[in-house]
Amino acid sequence: MNIGFIGLGAMGQVIVPRLLGAGYQVTGWNRTAERAAPLIEQGMLWANTPAAAAAASDVVFSIVTDGGAVRSVALGENGIIFGLEKGGIYIDMGTIAPDVTRSLAATFAEHGIAMLDAPLSGSPVTVEQGNASLMIGGDKAAFERVEPVLRAIGPKVTYIGASGQAHVMKLAVNSLLMVEVIAFGEAVALAEKSGVDRDVALDAVLKSVTAAPVLGYRGPFILEDKMPDVPLADVTLQQKDMILVLEMARKSGSPVPLAAAANEMMNACRGLGIDRNDFVVAHQVYRRLGGQPVDEKLQGIRSST
Known part of the structure; x- marks a missing residue:
């Protein structure tokens, strides 16, 4: 799978290297482009918009600050939904209100795209140590498709239930x-x-x-x-x-x-x-x-x- 990664802040800085180390091609985007520089040096590709990162990917992750930011990168101008093809999977790793996730998942489903909520429990320290845990909500078949990718980020992966339940x-x-x-x-x-x-x-x-x-x-x-x-x-x-x-x-x-x-x-x-x-x-x-x-x-x- 080719991976898109939206949001290269403190968590993105430690998650992307783990995906690269597992052999995945990663295309990233961040609101402030300079945050991408150290990751590009490690092999990450750069996209000018979330849609462009999604167009190069089978699976797209986002980890941004709050529900408003998730809506912006997912559905806004040049958002993920405009680049990810039908059958793709969008995975949000931030911590947002469950109702926001359910609303977004419904919109993506209308476009033939599965959305998973996959908040991460831990800090950049625990991610680097390989001790982070992920909780997953959404379509179970989609989860099973991307479970190996999730385990590259953290070894403790738990499927919680329907959309929003992981949040x-x-x-x-x-x-x-x-x-x-x-x-x-x-x-x-x-x-x-x-x-x-x-x-x-x-x-x-x-x-x-x-x-x-x-x-x-x-x-x-x-x-x-x-x-x-x-x-x-x-x-x-x-x-x-x-x-x-x-x-x-x-x-x-x-x-x-x-x-x-x-x-x-x-x-x-x-x-x-x-x-x-x-x-x-x-x-x-x-x-x-x-x-x-x-x-x-x-x-x-x-x-x-």
Whole structure:
């Protein structure tokens, strides 16, 4: 299969090399063309529009910021739908509202194209390590056709169900992720205020039964001068997912009090002006609430998104 890839941001930068390494021809497009340069050096082909990338491909992936961006690259002027031939497969890997996916899938189906929702659980770090997991929603026969391609991206691939159901599951997983990371920051701040050094508290957490992969690679960011200049997911990006969680919960009538509390901590990060950092920075909100100063070097770190 020839692969099209739309969106060459932080995740695209690590996913495309895995596809190239698996032997696929990849044709990419990004809104800012300069992001493609390092991937072109590795063998990726460049297209001037999403439609052009799709025309050169059997399967097209997209991973862009939100539902509006997905609609734009999929159905907008020179969108994917105008290049991908009947019988092709379009796979969206972003995290968007399930209803948006179902609407897009219906439009693609009218053109004889199957659309799968395939949100990825993990960060650029986990993708590079080969530990990312993908959840798939949509036509099962289409999924079975592209399963080898998906496994080139991450070894843990789970078919969830009908169109939109993978996004439902991804939002549920992201809710759990947020609550866990926020609770981690709360626990470390409590230990700090009670006299335990921050690095000692972090080490103890990572050696305890509460340790999880996300804390293994994100936890160290809370140490002095360890916050990355380019966040894995800054407060604004992560809060976008939490707002989707809260809306999905409202529509389904499912209570999510812990998710709501985690979302409020993102608001607090914005209030303190530290929202350009990775969202684990919520630990600093707990420090401030406990009468400790916010680390000054966190101010002004900008997101790549």
